[in-house]
Amino acid sequence: MTQKKPIVKEQNHNYPPEMIAWIQHAAELGRYDIRGMGAKRKIPDFNDLTFLTASMSRYPLEGYREKCVTQTVIGGRHGAKPIELDIPITIAGMSFGSLNAQAKDALGRGASQMGTSTTTGDGGMTPEERKSSKILVYQCLPSRYGFNPDDARKADAIEIVIGQGAKPGGGGILLGQKISPRVAGMRTLPEGIDQRSACRHPDWTGPDDLVIKIEELRELTLGKVPIYVKIGATRAYHDVKLCCHAGADVIVVDGMQGGTAATQDCYIEHTGIPTLAAVRMAVEALQDLGLYRKVHLIISGGIRTGADVAKALAMGADVVSIGQAMLIAMGCNMDLPEWEEDYHKLGTAAGYCHHCQTGLCPAGITTQDPEISKKLDPDKAGRKVRNYLKTLTLELQTLARACGKSNVHHLEKEDLAALTMEAAAIAKIPLVGTDWYPGK
Amino acid sequence: MVQIDCSPLTTSEINKKLRELPEGSEVELLNPAGRHNLAVGLEKKIDLTINGHGGYYYGGMNKNAEITINGNAGPGVAENMMSGRVRVKGHASTSAGASGHGGLLVIEKDTSLRCGISLKGSDIVVRGCVGNMCAFMAQAGNILIGGDAGQALGDSLYEAVIYLGGKYKSLGADAKEDSMTDEDITIIKDMLSRAGFNDLKPENFKKIISAKTLYHFDSEKKQDY
Numbered sequence: 001m002t003q004k005k006p007i008v009k010e011q012n013h014n015y016p017p018e019m020i021a022w023i024q025h026a027a028e029l030g031r032y033d034i035r036g037m038g039a040k041r042k043i044p045d046f047n048d049l050t051f052l053t054a055s056m057s058r059y060p061l062e063g064y065r066e067k068c069v070t071q072t073v074i075g076g077r078h079g080a081k082p083i084e085l086d087i088p089i090t091i092a093g094m095s096f097g098s099l100n101a102q103a104k105d106a107l108g109r110g111a112s113q114m115g116t117s118t119t120t121g122d123g124g125m126t127p128e129e130r131k132s133s134k135i136l137v138y139q140c141l142p143s144r145y146g147f148n149p150d151d152a153r154k155a156d157a158i159e160i161v162i163g164q165g166a167k168p169g170g171g172g173i174l175l176g177q178k179i180s181p182r183v184a185g186m187r188t189l190p191e192g193i194d195q196r197s198a199c200r201h202p203d204w205t206g207p208d209d210l211v212i213k214i215e216e217l218r219e220l221t222l223g224k225v226p227i228y229v230k231i232g233a234t235r236a237y238h239d240v241k242l243c244c245h246a247g248a249d250v251i252v253v254d255g256m257q258g259g260t261a262a263t264q265d266c267y268i269e270h271t272g273i274p275t276l277a278a279v280r281m282a283v284e285a286l287q288d289l290g291l292y293r294k295v296h297l298i299i300s301g302g303i304r305t306g307a308d309v310a311k312a313l314a315m316g317a318d319v320v321s322i323g324q325a326m327l328i329a330m331g332c333n334m335d336l337p338e339w340e341e342d343y344h345k346l347g348t349a350a351g352y353c354h355h356c357q358t359g360l361c362p363a364g365i366t367t368q369d370p371e372i373s374k375k376l377d378p379d380k381a382g383r384k385v386r387n388y389l390k391t392l393t394l395e396l397q398t399l400a401r402a403c404g405k406s407n408v409h410h411l412e413k414e415d416l417a418a419l420t421m422e423a424a425a426i427a428k429i430p431l432v433g434t435d436w437y438p439g440k
Numbered sequence: 441m442v443q444i445d446c447s448p449l450t451t452s453e454i455n456k457k458l459r460e461l462p463e464g465s466e467v468e469l470l471n472p473a474g475r476h477n478l479a480v481g482l483e484k485k486i487d488l489t490i491n492g493h494g495g496y497y498y499g500g501m502n503k504n505a506e507i508t509i510n511g512n513a514g515p516g517v518a519e520n521m522m523s524g525r526v527r528v529k530g531h532a533s534t535s536a537g538a539s540g541h542g543g544l545l546v547i548e549k550d551t552s553l554r555c556g557i558s559l560k561g562s563d564i565v566v567r568g569c570v571g572n573m574c575a576f577m578a579q580a581g582n583i584l585i586g587g588d589a590g591q592a593l594g595d596s597l598y599e600a601v602i603y604l605g606g607k608y609k610s611l612g613a614d615a616k617e618d619s620m621t622d623e624d625i626t627i628i629k630d631m632l633s634r635a636g637f638n639d640l641k642p643e644n645f646k647k648i649i650s651a652k653t654l655y656h657f658d659s660e661k662k663q664d665y
Contacts, residue, residue, distance in 0.1 A: 030659020144539040144558055148522060149481050149501040176656060188541070188560040188579045190599060193655040198577055202538040202557040203497070203516035212476045212496045219455050220481035220501055 032266055034173060036356025036366065038166055038259035038302060038324055043274045045257065045302060046311040048423030049416050050432065053402035061401035068397040069407040074296035074318055075157060075226025075249040078218070083135060083157055083226060083250075085319065086115025087393045088408060089309055091385075092254075092300050092323035093139050093159065093230070095121030097174050097183045098261030098356065099327075101128045103365045105378040106330060108132025110385020114393070119159060119321070122172045122197055124186050125151040132382075137228060140217070142171060143197035145187040149220055157250070158217050159228035160210070162201075165258025165275070165301040167267040168232025172197035175262060177359040180368035210246040228252055233278030233301065234271070240285035243295075250296045252321060253282045257302025259324030261366050262357035275301040275312075277426045283316030292316070306395020313396070314403075314411035315427065329388035330381040331363035339363070442467040451477050461486050476514065479507055485524070499526040502543065518545045521562055525634075534571070537564045540581065546635045553590075556583045559600050565635035575602050576612065584631045586640055597650035603628055605645050616651040 025033075054060035061068065076082035091111050096104050098121065105128040111118045117135035120126075124146020130136055138155030140147055152158060163169060174183070174195040184191040204213045214227050229243040230252035243251045255275025260268065279299045286292040299312045300321035312320045324332075335350035342362035346355040356366035364375025400408045403415045417432040418424035424431040425438035442461065446454055446469055454469065458479060461467055466487045472478055476495035479488055482505040490498065493511035499518040505525075509517070512530035521540040528536075532551040540562030547555075550568035559578035569587035576592070578600035588606035595612020602615075603624070611617075620643075628642040653661065 031657050144520060144560070147520060147539070148541065149483075149503065149520070152501075190655070193598075194657055198558060202554065202576075203519045203535040209496075209515070215451070216477045216480050216497045216500055219452065219477050223452070 032264040034175070034262050034357050035265055035268070035354045036259065036261045036263075037268075037354040038257045039269050040354075041269060043256065044276050044420070044422045044426050045274060046276060046308045048276070048418060048420045049311050049427065049429060050419055051307075051310070051314075051399055051403060051415055052417050053399070053415075054404050058404050060404050061406060063398050063401050066401060067406060068401050069409075070393055070397065072319055072409070074298075075228070077226075077249045077294055077296075078247065079223060080157075080218075080226045080249060081224055083117060083137075085117065085135070087389065088313060088317075088319045088396075089114075089303075089389055089392055090116050090137075090298065090319055090321045091118040091326055092258075092321040093119035093121045093137070093161070093164075094261070094323055094327075095123035095172070095174070096126045096129070097121070097123035097145075097178060097187065097368070099366055100364070100368055100373045100376070101126055101182075102373055102376045102378045103327070103330065103381070104129040105132045106376065106381035107326060107385055108134075108136070109378060109382030110326075110389060111135070113382070113386040114389040116389065117156065120155075122161075122174075123183060124148075125154070126186075130154055132378075139230075141197065142199055142201045143187075144202060145189075145197070152217070152220055155221075155225060157226045157228055158221065159230050159252065160201075160213065160217070160248075161230045163199075163232030163234075163254075164230065164260065165232045165254030165256050165272050165278075166260035167263045168234045168272050169199060170263065170267050170271070171199035172260075173262040173264075173357070175357050175359070178357075178366075178368045183368055207242040207246050210243075214247040226250055228298070230254065232256075232258070232271070233273050233275065233281075236273065236278045236281035237285045240282045240297075241289060244286070244289055244291050248295060250298060251282065252298040252300060253278045254321075255279075255299070255301025258300055259327075260356075272301075274426065275299060275303070276423065279312055279315045279317055280427050286316075293318070306392045307399060309392055309396045310399040310408070310411060311416060313408055314415050315413060315429075318409070326385060326388070327363075327365055329384050330365055330376070331384070332361070332365055334363060443470060444468070445470045446473065446475065446478070447471045451475055454478055455480060458482060458486070458488065459484075472511075474514065479505065482507075482524075493530070494528075499524075502526060512549075513547075517547075518543070518562070521545065531568075532566075536566075537562055537583075540564070544631075544634055550587070556581070556600070559583065563631055563634075565631050565637065567635070567637055567640075569606065572609075573612070575600055578602075582627060582631060584628060584635075584645070586637065594648045594650070596654065597648075599650065601627075602648040603631075603645040604648060605640060608648075611648065614651050614654045615648055618647045618649045620645070620647050 072085040072088040112134035118133045119137040137157040141161045176192045226249040228250040229248040255278045256272030296318040298319040299317040339362040361367045472492040480500045485504040495514040497516045503522045508527045513528045513532040515533040518526040519538040523542045527546040531549040534553045537545040539558040547566045553571040559581045561580040564583045567586045572590035579598040584603045586605045589608040592612035593608040594615030
């Protein structure tokens with residue numbers, strides 16, 4: 001009787017089964033993969049830091065009783081009416097087009113109930129969002145889809161977008177199935193085409209031009225509203241300095257964990273730097289210019305929990321901004337039996353879906369289909385947004401009190417320790433049990 | 441006629457004076473001296489003449505005003521214009537008429553790179569020549585060029601239409617020449633009339649439009665990105 005040959009599966013780090021599958025998929029598809037969400041691979045993040053809360057050498061505040069201020073005022077550097085937030089957590093720009101009107105409405109409702117802001121996106125301002133959002137930041141993007149002076153004058157701040165964490169250097173994408181008549185009208189595009197936004201602004205090129213562009217927007221709005229500049233985190237130290245020189249009142253730095261509704265997978269996974277590095281570099285830049293706390297810093301990209309918020313603030317951010325986690329709060333990737341088939345139709349399952357680009361969102365959020373959109377009740381979803389923001393705020397406060405802080409903005413780097421050598425090096429925070437980090 | 445001497449005033453003071461003028465005013469700005477951001481975001485129908493060369497963004501986001509620049513214009517003249525008319529008697533710099541939604545931009549001499557980039561419905565008439573990347577990603581509106589065009593004319597066009605009186609150095613990705621129709625002749629006549637270039641002959645123009653091969657991803661086709 002012939003002996004069966006043993007099956008040998010020798011590990012191949014360069015071409016593991018997943019890589020073989022991807023190459024064969026690329027050979028079938030003939031173009032890059034486009035998907036939603038942010039970077040999925042494990043990268044250094046705020047989980048690699050821990051708080052050195054009070055003990056004998058530090059005195060805590062009562063966790064549930066003593067006041068811990070969360071009010072935050074930003075953007076008054078050049079005399080504009082500053083943005084007054086009740087909490088240092090805002091909602092990031094997500095376009096009408098990638099999201100439906102119901103989702104934009106819900107985000108506005110939840111944000112307003114918590115006294116914070118939302119941000120438009122690459123599709124312009126919808127009436128629903130302006131009505132629901134007590135504080136609305138209006139984006140001026142390379143595409144200029146829907147950008148107009150009337151809406152700019154209705155905004156509470158203007159955010160010039162140079163890039164975002166999911167795709168610094170790349171423009172937006174919205175596939176044809178989501179270019180509905182309303183979206184097409186707002187963006188001045190034919191219905192149903194695969195839309196690819198410009199990645200560079202049409203009327204200015206570098207930081208010297210940006211000075212003049214910011215002045216133009218101040219002229220338009222009579223200097224009344226703060227001007228934000230948003231960048232995807234890459235060379236964050238230099239970029240933040242250039243934004244300051246250009247005249248930004250607020251700088252938004254979006255790390256590589258930042259999400260999107262549709263971008264090439266190769267951008268999402270292989271561009272930008274982790275938010276942990278970005279916040280440290282941005283703060284250093286501001287400090288070196290003597291503009292720390294004068295030009296305000298908003299950090300975004302993979303902020304999920306109150307602990308993330310607290311750590312970002314401890315590292316020097318004034319505010320954090322949240323995008324994809326807000327959608328998750330509203331129901332994205334929720335595991336409901338009645339949605340199981342919808343996930344399966346997309347070839348995925350609850351907890352694993354990243355198919356925002358299809359317009360078939362099982363949660364009714366990242367779709368323009370009127371029937372699917374009915375799944376999202378703006379009132380209920382708005383309440384979820386509010387509750388999520390409330391949870392983050394309570395976590396933030398409780399951590400701050402445990403560090404002995406009566407104001408969340410008093411959190412400082414000294415309250416933190418790094419759990420890994422990488423995080424210590426990236427954040428320039430001492431490794432636990434030491435007073436050292438690489439490079440010190 | 442109201443005259444405003446720009447010399448002793450800040451840009452904001454000048455723009456404030458312009459905004460406060462009643463509808464129908466005729467106004468002249470003297471000594472702009474190339475400063476930036478004059479006549480930005482006007483909303484009223486006024487007749488404004490700027491006597492001198494301009495900096496960046498003159499007539500930016502204009503609504504209703506009729507603006508004439510008696511000189512050259514800097515980058516981004518009439519950018520994001522919503523309605524009204526901007527006329528440049530001299531040359532215009534880069535990104536003239538960028539992302540304009542409505543109204544008419546007239547340039548009596550030449551303009552530079554990226555004229556009409558990201559256009560969203562304005563009409564642009566350039567009597568002279570345009571530089572490279574004219575009408576890049578132009579989505580809607582018409583661009584009429586009396587002279588020649590540089591490289592990559594109409595690169596990544598959407599639905600905007602280019603009428604060219606001279607020659608182009610090269611066409612951009614997905615741009616193609618198309619045959620003229622009676623409707624095109626009518627459009628050209630109208631644009632020339634509004635611009636005051638009635639000596640130019642509509643039949644001498646060629647039409648460039650999007651070939652629309654990049655509207656959808658298609659791995660079976662050789663898509664020229």
